[in-house]
Amino acid sequence: MHAFPFQTFDDIAKHSLEVHIYCPNCHRQAGPIDLGDDRLRGRAFTGTRFVCSVDRAYGTAHRPRVCGCLGYIVIKPPARDFIPPSRSIPWCSIECPRCVPHWEVSQAAKHLPPWNRIWTAPSVRVACPACRSALTTVWHGEDGIPFTPGYRRSNDQSDDGAVGP
Ligand SMILES: [Zn+2]
Numbered sequence: 001m002h003a004f005p006f007q008t009f010d011d012i013a014k015h016s017l018e019v020h021i022y023c024p025n026c027h028r029q030a031g032p033i034d035l036g037d038d039r040l041r042g043r044a045f046t047g048t049r050f051v052c053s054v055d056r057a058y059g060t061a062h063r064p065r066v067c068g069c070l071g072y073i074v075i076k077p078p079a080r081d082f083i084p085p086s087r088s089i090p091w092c093s094i095e096c097p098r099c100v101p102h103w104e105v106s107q108a109a110k111h112l113p114p115w116n117r118i119w120t121a122p123s124v125r126v127a128c129p130a131c132r133s134a135l136t137t138v139w140h141g142e143d144g145i146p147f148t149p150g151y152r153r154s155n156d157q158s159d160d161g162a163v164g165p
């Protein structure tokens with residue numbers, strides 16, 4: 001198994017990636033967080049707890065309470081590297097099936113660092129930097145995916161005028 005390319009918040013900042021926090025209770029995402037914050041210096045992104053501080057009202061009979069739910073850590077590319085859903089540029093989502101708090105990478109582009117160094121062979125497996133589980137990877141944006149330019153392109157090449165989907 002391949003090693004995950006980084007471990008700490010400082011590494012994430014060095015790769016110009018962003019960290020957002022998603023609350024599964026409020027269905028809200030906040031971020032990017034300030035990776036230069038002293039409290040994050042030298043810390044592994046896995047295992048760092050972000051607690052949701054949104055005030056929630058549980059009906060009018062109760063006083064508002066702070067949500068307090070453990071946030072998911074979502075690592076994302078900066079806006080300039082974001083790949084829109086319609087493009088046939090391969091990227092992969094990565095998540096650990098075991099870690100608590102949950103963490104994920106929303107777009108690990110095949111051609112961009114630091115990911116281009118680990119996708120060196122088809123079906124390469126990557127280990128979680130914290131619990132060493134094999135990470136779950138789901139690929140998107142490859143040729144042949146319906147409703148993407150790659151799908152239309154490969155359809156055009158084989159288009160001999162025959163009818164059919
Ligand atoms: Zn919340």
Ligand SMILES: [Zn+2]
Pocket residue numbers: 096097098099128129130131132133
């Ligand atoms: Zn893990």
